[in-house]
Amino acid sequence: MIRPGSDIEGFFNPESVAVVGASRSGTKLGNVPIANMRRFGYGGRVYPIHQGAGEIMGLRAYPSMSAVREKIDVAVAVIPRERIVGFVDECASSNVRRVIVTAAGFADSGGDGARLQEELRQTAAGRGVRLVGPNSVGTISTESGFVTSLLTLDRIKPGGISIVAQTGLFAAGYARWLGSSQQFGLARVACLGNKADVEEVEVLEYLGSDPLTRVVAMYTEGVRDGRRLLEVVRTITPEKPVVVLKGGRTEEGVAAAGSHTGSMAGSGSIYAGAMAQAGATWAGSVNELFDIAKTFEYCPLPAGPGVGVVSVTGAGCVLAADACGGSSLRMPGLKEAALRLARAGLPEWAVMGNPADIWPAVETKGMAAAYDSVARAMAEQEGIDTLMAVVTVVPEAEFDAAGVLGGLKEDYPGKPVMACLMGASDPDERRWRVSLEEAGIPVFGSVERGVRAASALAGYAEWRRKHEKCLKRV
Amino acid sequence: MIRPGSDIEGFFNPESVAVVGASRSGTKLGNVPIANMRRFGYGGRVYPIHQGAGEIMGLRAYPSMSAVREKIDVAVAVIPRERIVGFVDECASSNVRRVIVTAAGFADSGGDGARLQEELRQTAAGRGVRLVGPNSVGTISTESGFVTSLLTLDRIKPGGISIVAQTGLFAAGYARWLGSSQQFGLARVACLGNKADVEEVEVLEYLGSDPLTRVVAMYTEGVRDGRRLLEVVRTITPEKPVVVLKGGRTEEGVAAAGSHTGSMAGSGSIYAGAMAQAGATWAGSVNELFDIAKTFEYCPLPAGPGVGVVSVTGAGCVLAADACGGSSLRMPGLKEAALRLARAGLPEWAVMGNPADIWPAVETKGMAAAYDSVARAMAEQEGIDTLMAVVTVVPEAEFDAAGVLGGLKEDYPGKPVMACLMGASDPDERRWRVSLEEAGIPVFGSVERGVRAASALAGYAEWRRKHEKCLKRV
Numbered sequence: 010m011i012r013p014g015s016d017i018e019g020f021f022n023p024e025s026v027a028v029v030g031a032s033r034s035g036t037k038l039g040n041v042p043i044a045n046m047r048r049f050g051y052g053g054r055v056y057p058i059h060q061g062a063g064e065i066m067g068l069r070a071y072p073s074m075s076a077v078r079e080k081i082d083v084a085v086a087v088i089p090r091e092r093i094v095g096f097v098d099e100c101a102s103s104n105v106r107r108v109i110v111t112a113a114g115f116a117d118s119g120g121d122g123a124r125l126q127e128e129l130r131q132t133a134a135g136r137g138v139r140l141v142g143p144n145s146v147g148t149i150s151t152e153s154g155f156v157t158s159l160l161t162l163d164r165i166k167p168g169g170i171s172i173v174a175q176t177g178l179f180a181a182g183y184a185r186w187l188g189s190s191q192q193f194g195l196a197r198v199a200c201l202g203n204k205a206d207v208e209e210v211e212v213l214e215y216l217g218s219d220p221l222t223r224v225v226a227m228y229t230e231g232v233r234d235g236r237r238l239l240e241v242v243r244t245i246t247p248e249k250p251v252v253v254l255k256g257g258r259t260e261e262g263v264a265a266a267g268s269h270t271g272s273m274a275g276s277g278s279i280y281a282g283a284m285a286q287a288g289a290t291w292a293g294s295v296n297e298l299f300d301i302a303k304t305f306e307y308c309p310l311p312a313g314p315g316v317g318v319v320s321v322t323g324a325g326c327v328l329a330a331d332a333c334g335g336s337s338l339r340m341p342g343l344k345e346a347a348l349r350l351a352r353a354g355l356p357e358w359a360v361m362g363n364p365a366d367i368w369p370a371v372e373t374k375g376m377a378a379a380y381d382s383v384a385r386a387m388a389e390q391e392g393i394d395t396l397m398a399v400v401t402v403v404p405e406a407e408f409d410a411a412g413v414l415g416g417l418k419e420d421y422p423g424k425p426v427m428a429c430l431m432g433a434s435d436p437d438e439r440r441w442r443v444s445l446e447e448a449g450i451p452v453f454g455s456v457e458r459g460v461r462a463a464s465a466l467a468g469y470a471e472w473r474r475k476h477e478k479c480l481k482r483v
Numbered sequence: 484m485i486r487p488g489s490d491i492e493g494f495f496n497p498e499s500v501a502v503v504g505a506s507r508s509g510t511k512l513g514n515v516p517i518a519n520m521r522r523f524g525y526g527g528r529v530y531p532i533h534q535g536a537g538e539i540m541g542l543r544a545y546p547s548m549s550a551v552r553e554k555i556d557v558a559v560a561v562i563p564r565e566r567i568v569g570f571v572d573e574c575a576s577s578n579v580r581r582v583i584v585t586a587a588g589f590a591d592s593g594g595d596g597a598r599l600q601e602e603l604r605q606t607a608a609g610r611g612v613r614l615v616g617p618n619s620v621g622t623i624s625t626e627s628g629f630v631t632s633l634l635t636l637d638r639i640k641p642g643g644i645s646i647v648a649q650t651g652l653f654a655a656g657y658a659r660w661l662g663s664s665q666q667f668g669l670a671r672v673a674c675l676g677n678k679a680d681v682e683e684v685e686v687l688e689y690l691g692s693d694p695l696t697r698v699v700a701m702y703t704e705g706v707r708d709g710r711r712l713l714e715v716v717r718t719i720t721p722e723k724p725v726v727v728l729k730g731g732r733t734e735e736g737v738a739a740a741g742s743h744t745g746s747m748a749g750s751g752s753i754y755a756g757a758m759a760q761a762g763a764t765w766a767g768s769v770n771e772l773f774d775i776a777k778t779f780e781y782c783p784l785p786a787g788p789g790v791g792v793v794s795v796t797g798a799g800c801v802l803a804a805d806a807c808g809g810s811s812l813r814m815p816g817l818k819e820a821a822l823r824l825a826r827a828g829l830p831e832w833a834v835m836g837n838p839a840d841i842w843p844a845v846e847t848k849g850m851a852a853a854y855d856s857v858a859r860a861m862a863e864q865e866g867i868d869t870l871m872a873v874v875t876v877v878p879e880a881e882f883d884a885a886g887v888l889g890g891l892k893e894d895y896p897g898k899p900v901m902a903c904l905m906g907a908s909d910p911d912e913r914r915w916r917v918s919l920e921e922a923g924i925p926v927f928g929s930v931e932r933g934v935r936a937a938s939a940l941a942g943y944a945e946w947r948r949k950h951e952k953c954l955k956r957v
Contacts, residue, residue: 117797118832118843160877176798182875182906189908230801256801259808265801265838294931295802295905323591324650327704327730327739328769334733358592364739369592401656403634431769432656434663435913457768 016139017207017215019107021150021197023082025054027074027105029096030087031065039087040066042147042157049154049164056081074103083107085147085157090114090125093143094132101136109157110142116203117144130205145202146177149184151195152221158184168194169223170302173212175201175230175256192446193303196221210238217245224305225249226298230256230266239287246288247476250305250469253284254292288472290465297461300453304462307451308425310470311394315341316463317387318364319380320399321371321406325431325456326364329399332460337468340364341392350386363387376408388421395425395463399456402433402441410441415448425466428452429459490613491681491689493581495624495671497556499528501548501579503570504561505539513561514540516621516631523628523638530555548577557581559621559631564588564599567617568606575610583631584616590677591618604679619676620651623658625669626695632658642668643697644776647686649675649704649730657769666920667777670695684712691719699723700776704730704740713761720762721950724779724943727758728766762946764939771935774927778936781925782899784944785868789815790937791861792838793854794873795845795880799905799930800838803873806934811942814838815866824860837861850882862895869899869937873930876907876915884915889922899940902926903933
């Protein structure tokens with residue numbers, strides 16, 4: 010038997026992998042993981058398994074796993090469901106202790122499929138083989154370059170966010186989106202599919218102790234042992250944030266999740282409450298999951314719930330204030346010292362406060378200096394813990410936002426600095442987002458999304474403080 | 484005195500306009516409205532007013548308005564605040580009865596500014612001049628090409644959505660965004676600024692009777708007479724949807740809205756309740772305002788709250804079901820007849836329902852036929868009133884979605900057809916959105932946003948049915 014920890018490690022960082030289901034012509038789905046590993050620079054050994062042997066994508070192919078005669082850490086099976094049980098048997102016989110099964114048509118399709126999955130589970134358990142899947146789209150590990158996704162992926166930046174998800178979406182569509190359209194990087198992604206064996210709990214345990222993982226994002230529709238899940242979350246959250254999107258939060262969602270769901274399904278609010286007590290951060294949508302995860306990745310934890318908002322439009326101020334008012338954040342008024350700093354060089358009639366409509370300062374000093382001076386005045390005030398710039402993206406308002414906000418981040422390393430864009434055209438939105446996120450400033454497509462993420466950050470920071478105080482008392 | 488209706492008409496569709504504040508070198512802010520009107524093909528007469536007369540942008544300039552000696556329907560004043568009161572006097576003397584005032588530094592900046600605004604208001608009222616502003620970014624009318632926005636705008640498609648907003652954002656950043664990045668068109672936009680005279684109520688009245696306006700979208704931070712606003716909304720909603728985003732919904736938002744806010748500010752929930760009773764649709768953010776407005780523009784009103792969801796991923800199904808579960812929508816199960824249609828040609832083990840995970844159908848029939856056949860099976864069932872396709876945008880899933888969903892829309896003209904995208908890269912997102920919206924299918928960046936818009940549509944349809952039943956009873 011292998012230790013539990015190393016069981017999972019081998020799904021992300023194996024020294025060798027066998028791939029079954031690739032063809033010599035290179036056109037089969039099984040060729041995709043091999044191509045992905047090559048593109049991501051996987052340094053381990055790759056053994057294509059093919060009845061006809063020969064060469065596959067320039068690699069020597071083997072007619073069977075036993076023919077390899079070297080240690081195989083993990084096998085990726087891209088073959089039809091009918092052959093899977095036999096394949097797991099073969100793995101065990103060849104001392105291959107881990108398998109990623111991509112085929113669908115198991116518990117995801119009820120009846121016969123469910124029976125087949127139970128047979129698969131028993132075979133694997135009986136012969137000491139650990140399974141990811143069936144119905145898994147694969148795993149991603151940016152550091153090792155071990156990428157078994159069935160979707161052709163461009164390189165994804167290494168980073169501190171790891172994702173564990175039941176659905177293949179995250180090793181497929183969203184991984185592609187991350188690689189092509191986002192600036193933040195990933196450490197690990199595991200798409201667990203039907204979870205006949207490995208489920209969220211073990212992967213979370215692994216990610217908790219994984220030095221590359223700084224933020225854990227999870228999509229789950231329910232687990233077999235909810236109590237155990239909470240225990241594991243509770244061991245991670247004192248060190249790292251865990252952001253959870255629960256599929257099946259409403260009666261309709263639970264019904265749609267169908268046979269996948271485990272014991273904690275159907276109790277969305279209980280689940281949410283228990284998770285919050287365990288220090289997890291709750292996300293209400295996929296966008297929110299990524300918004301919050303990237304905020305954790307880019308920002309320090311704030312010292313409190315106070316936010317300072319700087320906007321070049323009055324509506325930006327009002328909408329940000331509305332969003333804050335509906336959240337756990339606070340918008341402290343500016344004190345004498347901050348007011349003096351913020352008003353320096355402004356006309357008499359200019360109103361200044363928090364949120365700060367900086368238009369008068371823009372007219373006097375220009376866009377960059379206006380954002381900079383007012384945001385710095387706020388940053389100097391104790392109790393303003395997070396700085397949020399609301400930017401209306403029009404050519405007339407162009408300024409070196411990455412320089413200004415990046416400088417602020419550098420000079421106030423304990424305060425999260427965030428940016429919300431309003432009214433940006435598609436290309437402008439992308440250009441601003443890329444330059445700001447490269448400077449470490451998370452960008453949001455609306456003030457509401459920015460405030461939601463800031464609130465999640467402050468909420469987790471508060472939980473950590475309470476938790477640490479509690480530990481000291483003991 | 485002019486009739487109230489024609490007062491407002493002249494701000495959107497005047498036969499002649501004087502622009503003050505343009506320079507002969509063409510570099511002043513006052514040149515922007517002239518350039519915009521040219522670009523939008525304004526057919527009325529444009530009189531640049533300039534002390535030195537001569538030519539401005541190829542147009543004959545006049546030293547004063549009285550020098551024009553022809554009727555001027557409206558004047559656009561792009562001059563500093565100190566000169567505004569005198570300018571309104573001059574307008575009255577020259578029989579110019581409408582002025583758009585762009586200068587800021589009035590009530591938006593407290594103290595002195597508020598006094599100056601009151602003086603301006605009294606002068607205008609005393610001399611029979613109607614004012615839009617001060618602090619207005621201008622108006623847009625795509626049909627007449629009368630575009631006085633201070634921001635250089637590309638042409639915006641004519642369409643049925645009209646926007647009345649306190650903030651300049653909508654004639655500035657968002658108008659640019661609409662022109663460059665969105666497919667739906669606009670009829671009128673009015674950015675009212677500080678609302679010293681003309682406010683939402685009158686513009687709403689005008690839009691209610693404007694044949695070009697099919698959907699009204701409003702951003703307001705509060706009006707002088709809330710009761711009157713509700714009365715006007717109530718006269719429009721039996722004919723056209725009115726979507727409202729209220730700035731100042733929370734205590735913090737009200738404080739930020741500051742001196743702008745009127746009698747209904749500070750009572751977000753009362754406001755929402757009264758607006759809902761009057762048949763208005765409530766939006767929680769700018770994104771939601773546009774999501775809902777475009778849905779009204781693209782879709783018929785559904786016959787009921789039933790939604791059918793078709794998704795190529797299980798997670799898409801679960802998330803859509805969760806969102807529906809949290810809304811006023813319903814997801815009726817598929818009846819025998821629909822099930823038979825949806826399952827035609829599928830393998831035995833394939834599960835089918837609502838939401839429909841169509842992966843098994845994709846494997847058998849390909850992407851386009853799978854979406855098409857299952858969505859049509861749903862459309863045939865009474866009680867499934869809206870059809871929602873959840874699409875995971877990856878190259879492997881490319882299909883002629885505009886053709887499939889456009890065909891569905893054509894064959895079921897009474898049922899809204901909508902699309903939600905998941906995991907799309909920036910360029911893919913844009914490409915899919917453009918092609919689908921050109922086929923009249925509104926596109927949403929997440930299932931949650933799509934469900935929210937579908938729910939707003941169904942909610943308004945329900946209000947209309949109740950309202951009509953009530954009328955019949957009387």
